[in-house]
Amino acid sequence: MKTITLFLAALLALTAPALSMATAATAGSEAKLISVTYTKAQDISPKSFNLQAGQKVRMEVNSQDTGSGCMKDIKIAGLWEKPEALVKGKKVVMEFTPLRAGSYKITCSMGVPRGVITVK
Ligand SMILES: [Cu+2]
Structure with missing residues (x-):
């Protein structure tokens, strides 16, 4: 037994x-959906994400405010290089597949950090 x-x-x-x-x-x-909220007071929320290499991702940023000044655009170094404007009520959609493990900074168009994506 x-x-x-x-x-x-x-x-x-x-x-x-x-x-x-x-x-x-x-x-x-199938793309993994990541939903992000932007407000002027809190910037993006959440601010850190863990992803798997090779996993397709659809990142949606829902703006509750219109960004201004330095932080009016968002981009992801190495994953989404085109700065996208944060406009109240508008949804920014970024679809990408991280292929290499590493740390990718979410920034404004100038590169000021606002969050990070960790790929394993
Ligand atoms: Cu900036």
């Missing part, structure tokens, strides 16, 4: 990674 239990436990341990790999492969075909 004990032998059978051990055998089943070993079998589960072997099949579990295969199952999680299948899940990852399925998720890879």
